[in-house]
Amino acid sequence: MASRHDSDLGDPILLTKMDKLREKGISEYIPLPQLVVVGDQSSGKSSVLEGLTELPFPRDSTLCTRFATRIVFRRAEQESVSVSIIPSTSSDAIRQEKLKAFQNDGLKAFSVHDFKRILAELRESKASDTMGIPAPGCPRAEGQSNFSDDVFSIELCGPEKSHLSVIDVPGIFRTTEEGLTTEEDKMLVKNMVRRYIENPRTIILAVVAANVDIATTEILEMAAEVDSSGQRTLGILTKPDLIDKGAELDIIDLVRGRKKKLKLGYCVVRNRGKQERNISSAERDRVESEFFKAGPWSSLDKSRVGISALSPRLRDLLGRITRHEFPTVVREIADRLATCEEELHNLGPSRQTPEEQRRYLLRIATKFQEITTFAVEAQYGRHEFLRDDKNLRLATRIADINSAFSEDMERGGHAVNFSEIEFPRSKSPRKPKVKGYSPTSSGEEKPSGGQNRAFRTIELLEYPELMDILPTVSTSPPQISTGILKWIEREYKSSRGFELGTFNPSILRTLFQELSMKWERLAGTYITKVITSIHQFCNALLTWLCAEERVMPALWSLLMNALLQRYRKTVEHVRFVLHTERSGNLLTTNHAFGKALAELRSERSAEQNEGFSFGSGNATQRTPAVDLEHTVRDIHDILKSYYEVARKRFVDNVCMQGTDYHLITGPDTPLRVFSPEFVVELSAERLEAIAGEDTMSIQQRKSVEKEIKSLMEGRRILMT
Helix, strand or coil: CCCCCCCCCCCHHHHHHHHHHHHCCHHHCCCCCEEEEEEECCCCHHHHHHHHHCCCCCCCHHHHCCEEEEEEEEECCCCEEEEEEECCCCCCHHHHHHHHCCEEEEECCCCHHHHHHHHHHHHHCCHHHHHCCCCCCCCCCCCCCCCEEEEEEEEEEECCCCCEEEEECCCECCCCCCCCCCHHHHHHHHHHHHHHHCCCCEEEEEEEECCCCHHHCHHHHHHHHHCCCCCCEEEEEECHHHCCCCCHHHHHHHHCCCCCCCCCCEEECCCCCHHHCCCCHHHHHHHHHHHHHCHHHHHCCHHHECHHHHHHHHHHHHHHHHHHHHHHHHHHHHHHHHHHHHHHHHHCCCCCCHHHHHHHHHHHHHHHHHHHHHHHCCCHHHCHHHHHCHHHCHHHHHHHHHHHHHHHHHHHCCCCCCCCCCCCCCCCCCCCCCCCCCCCCCCCCCCCHHHHHHHHHHHHHHCHHHCCCCCCCCCCCCCCCCCHHHHHHHHHHCCCCCCCCCCCCHHHHHHHHHHCCCHHHHHHHHHHHHHHHHHHHHHHHHHHHCCCCCHHHHHHHHHHHHHHHHHHHHHHHHHHHHHHHHHCCCCCCCHHHHHHHHHHHHHHHHHHHCCCCCCCCCCCCCCHHHHHHHHHHHHHHHHHHHHHHHHHHHHHHHHHHHHHHHHHHCCCCHHHCCCHHHHHCCCHHHHHHHHCCCHHHHHHHHHHHHHHHHHHHHHHHHHC
């Protein structure tokens, strides 16, 4: 034993860290430097391992080749042997605990009897059932595999041990044995071997029997697939004593690098013969040494023949690749940990219990209300959501819509233009002074009825749920083509009674209703724009806040009924304001009405003093025509003065009551629907439907959390 391990060519601290990383499952996420022994089942792999480790591997292949076996030597003051099972990373927590429970520490020796006893304990502890394979000597159950991804670990410590760690993978096989192996088993083992050797930090120890055709050896072909340049493959040739006479030169040419070259080259070892199974390791080494001193083998480089040369070569290879790759492994663990933490952050907090789901929605609701407040108060710089998209700056958008509504009402809310006053009998006609109107533009109206219908169609295509809520925008009522005075005169003549020197006040209501017939369409267009702006804002903000795609549709669907109720209430209130203005009595206490009426009458009096009349003669002459003109003009002045007051009042009421109170700042607006109070009232069923994680997310979260835990343990190992 001492001669085999008397030099320590590797860095024991680094090698120990790598072994501990592997025990924590880091190798599933980060490739780790390792030596992996691979070969056919009949290649002599077990004999090579026995020679390297001086462990008495049982010859019965059904005992120890159903899973990867990791053998670790570590220098320590006291002799000890530890046996355990490292669960595969695909294991869930329960399975991991069951397998970790199988552990045998404190052994002082490791004989064939000990090995068989431990394997028996494997069966008795039901670890084999947990690993999903039949226990030694037991038949395989239906659907059960003969092989497992778990790793059987043997760690040997002692003062004469030099650090060495090798992993033995089940041997590949070409033919199946009835009752023992299947085609599925064959592919499973092949894939397992490929998974181990494709690690770019793996030194591939390809064990090949020298008495077979090397050129067609499957394990060398697999190694070439993942290591085409042969940079990390070491060929280990076995059974040289079984080669036909005359064929030794082919093997010698391989070892000397004359054909089928590998960067790490080939070594050749002699296996124990059947009659030598019970001899000691020292005797085994002596017999091997004598073999390579004889015949053509004596010409080979002594560092390429025998277990005594192979063992330090492997320690040297493992030490070199570990030192070279260690800084990269440290960096990759840190990078991978950062990536996993970001992935977990993107998944959001866990949402598997009602409490977690409620907390998740409460955070979103609180943020929704906070950003909404910024949007309503025009504090756009307070949050990136409002900074990035100017279309979502709610206060500005509503203010623009309000201004456009006021302008539309001023320019085109009337069915006949007050500025179109004609004086057919006037001797010196001139345009009257009409504040706020241009004779050339007062009849213009923006937007047109066609534009309004197009706008509503676009909104409904984007938000079809609003179809039954938004007011229908009808075609614009036709503009009354006659002049204002002719229209009043016509209406007056068609409705007058037996009044003397005055007119029936009811004509003002009739005229006002006709004059304001466009208000309904303009108000409908206005409130449609406001509601869709609010709706769009809520939808965009919730979409932005709900990182999980599944949450937004469910939450939006639940909120929809409450949102539509508030929109409907808003539309009904706008209709109420419209009905109040157009169908009730003409009422106002606004002093602006009296002031405007006085100004108009004063202007008319001045005109009369200048000689204006419908007929000929002086200004003081009274005729039926003059009385009619006086009455029509008086109706005009009253109607115009009241219309101006009523229009401004209507615009203010719609904007303040319909929009501001019902949609923005009131106690029960759509912007307040999704609130912490709303979330608190949700039942467990609703919480699950909205915020519950789907199966894929749950599995992804568990996988990421498990990886983070392993990587954090790995980082701790590297830092100590």
